[in-house]
Each structure stands twice: as C-alpha cells, then as structure tokens.
Amino acid sequence: MIAAIVTALLALLAGLPFSRRIGEAYLLGVGIQAAILCVLPWSRPMIITALFVWSAGLLAWRRPERPSLHWPSLHWLDLATLVLIAGYARFATLASPTEIDYICIWGLKAERFFFAHGIDWNFLAQPFNAFVHPDYPLLVPLAYDFQAIVGDAWIERWAGALNIGCGIAALLIIRSELRGWIGALTAFILMPLVFSPYVGDAEGPLIAYSVAAILPLRRRENVTRSAVFLGLAASCKNEGLTLIVAVAIAMMIAGAKQLIPKLWPAVAIPLPWLIISRLHHLHSDFAAGSVMDRIVEHATNPAPMLQAMASYPPGRVIFWIGLAAALAIGWRRVVTDERFLASVIGLQLLAFIAAYVITPHDVSWHVRWSWERVVLQVTALLAFLAIVVNVKYLDALLPHRDHADAHRLRDSVASRSAEHSDRIDA
C-alpha cells in the first residue's frame, strides 16, 4: 500500500495532473509492482532499490516544469462519501480477510509465494490443490506479495488495503467524470458498489481497472491507456479477458471499430500469463470434460440456473427497481450517446451467463456462490450509466442558484457528445 502510494505520488510529480490521475497512477503502480515481481528476485533490498530506480527514471523522463496540484472543488456530499470510505477502511482492515476465496485462492497463493520467495509452480501444479484455481492470473496475489516484501512480513489484516486503494482510485476516476454536485452525488451513490464487500478477493481491483478502462473509452479518449487498464483487469481475473472481447464488440456497435487495433495492450499484458500457465499445464476447470455436452445440457434445461438466479439475486430489489426506472427514463441516451457503455455491460453480463452454461459444477451451487459477486463487477458501471443518461432531468429539481451549474454541466455533457460524434466521423 505504502509502495503503491509512493509510486502514485512519484507519477504525479512526473507531470501528471492531480485528482483523476492519482487514481490512475495508483492502479498503474499496482500493475507495475506485480510486473517487477515477475522479473526480479524476491528480496526486500532488491525490490526497494528497483522501486527507487524506476521512480527516478520516471522523474527524469517526465520532469514537470510546473506540477499541477489543482484539486477540483468539493461538495458537502463528498464529506459524506469520505465518512463511508473511512467506515469501509475500518471494516476492510479489522482482521485478515474472511472471504473463502481469499483463504483458498488469492491470499493463499500470495502467502505461499511469499514464503517460497517466488511463484511456487510445484504448489500450483499439484492435483489436490486444484481448488486454488491455478490458472487464474496473478496480479492480485503479486500485489499482496509486494506489500509483504516491502513490509518484510506477511500482511495479515493489511491485505484489505489493496481493496481500499483500488476503491479510492476508482471513485476518483468516477468523480472526475461528472462535475459539481452531480459528480459528488454519483460518487456517494456508487461508493458501496466500487468498494467491494468481498475484501481480499480480486473483485475490488477488477472493478477499479474496469472503471479506469471503460469510462474514458466512452469518449474515445486515451484509447491506448485505457487498453493498459483493460489488460490489467484481465490480469486480475478471467472475467477481465471476456471484458476485452466485450469492449471490442461494443466499439463495433458504437461505430468506432477503427479504434480496436489501439487496444493491443489489453491483449499484450495478459498474454504472457496465458502462455506460461498453459506451458505449466495449469488449466481452467471450465475446460474439463466435454464442454459441448454441458452446453447442450444447460441450454436445453435452463430452469435450474434461472431458479438459482432468482433465489440468490445480486443485491437488493429496490436497487434494481431504481436502476430499471432510471434506464427506462433515459433510454434514448442509453441507445445513442451511451451505447458503448451499455453494450459493454450487456455483453459482460452475457459472458457471466455463458460461464454458467459451460460450468462443470452443479449449476445451482455455482450460481449461488458466485452470481452476486460477479454481477458486482459491473453494477458500478451500470449505476453510472443510469445516472449519466438522466443528468438533464435533475435540472428541473435544482434550486435556482444551482441552475447555472446545471447548465454548465449539461453543456459539458453535450459538448463531449458532439466531440464523440466528431471523432467517430473522423
């Protein structure tokens, strides 16, 4: 955590502007830490030296003439969000994470690697350790290991710090998407969706990388940088791989297929792990047995899957009612200006369902223990979509003194939409 903050601050001093970029810098820093552990020996002096050498190199490369430390104006709602973040931070670091996937997958791999001073391929290859899902990408365990190596001890309850950092990073990016009180309101509403309650699991980092990748792509801005975050999302969980496909298809749907080649970092970043894990014969349990037989079985009899989804709904009913109402009111913008974001979310939800169709496990059991958790990966984006398509309707409810701000906000949204069209046309 400390190392990631230092990394982020050094990135800022290297000339990147404040607020939003501090979130992006943190997420990039976590990814670079994992990459460092893939190439260097796991010794504390070596890692700390590498950190400083890399930071000094960054400073030399992008020495700012005048570092921008401008912080956007805050609203009182931001204070309420800060209180919630403080509560989450206390919740996440009270004890070592209790999630079973942390104990059996993410935390276990990290702890095992920490004591082995490197990736323990023998541990991953043992058939009786298949429950650790040895094929899962390693960014999250390596992020824990970086913390442990810098701290020179296993991280115990401080594993939750990664979730906190990723949550803050994602919220800073979301907050910077919308100005004024709407931005503050959006951050307040989305806070519990961005800060994953599954502390220690890979969902928190995956949500943060998804947000960092997809929100700028709505405006076709910084496509290559977004692709880097997309690649890091795919290095968190296998759902990140399907997200890359979803983004590529959504770009075609949104009429921006000419930008797809610029997504190459999204493929290049997870590719080494995909190759190396196959070379070590680390296969996904989804590939076991006859996939076609399972597809036919579940597709011809979807009732158990649908019943399980109905029995274990993701989140509260009132949330989905509000979401459906907001999307219905703003449907015109959903299918026009925001069709990229809407398509990404829809395609990713289809990918989740496809995973249940090919699952080798009992489908009811699989849905019960994963549906809510995986849907959480896109609920922040979904809620953001519901808010952003309805910004103009809130105008009518504003007190008079806020109208100017609302008009500016609406103009800003409109000008960004026009900018979209220009870029697509170009």
Added chain:
Amino acid sequence: MRLRAVITAAAFVAIAVGAFQPMYLRIFAMNADGLRAAYTELPYRRIPGLRKLLVESGAHMPPGATVALWVPFQEWDGGYGYAFRRAPFLMPDKNVVPIDRINNAQYLVCWHGCPRVIGFATVWRSPEGELMRR
C-alpha cells in the same frame, strides 16, 4: 419534464438506498476487538478449534515439512474438503497433503485426536487435536 425529474430523483434514491451498506457507518460504534476475534474465527467456524490447532501445530514443525491432515470426515464435500482447503493458508510454509497421501508425509495433524497410525508417534497434543511425526 418536471414529472420525469421527480421520477428520476426517486430512481436515484432507490439506487442509493439499494446500494447503501449500513455496516460502513455501524462499524464506528462496534467493539473492534470483539469483531476482530469473531472475524478471525469466521472462516473456520464449522470445525471449531481447527484454526487454533493448525496454527499451533504449524509452530511445532520445521518449514518445508510435508504434513497430512486428518479430520473425522471422509468425504471431500462432507467436511474433509472444508478442512483441507483451509489448512494451507494457516500453514503456508508447509506442504499440506490429503490423508490418502500419508505415505509422503513426515507429519500428521489430526483434529480432536489421531487414529492409530503405524509409523507415527505423537509429538504434541492440545484440546483441539494432535500432531504426530513419522
């Protein structure tokens, strides 16, 4: 326009209420020590004492030791898997193997006492269980 605004505001309130996690506020008023103790035991609650047994027996073995785990449940889904999947996290510097690979193990850790195993002798015992060495 006004009606749409009201419905939009109501939808936003529903989203906010639905997403809200009261725990993030309640936690300021909760007993941190009690909560920490409860959270620490939570992942192992179905086999009481398992966490304490594995942590303490791990301290009686050298790093890198291969240890088999015994609990009085034979089936993987009937209790053995529950214990086995949690054991490596509590003994991260040991090689934990399932009971059917006891021939490869130097140690045997048993929840609530070991069965008689030829070639193994007790080296440590606690109310939660027993550690045997080959």
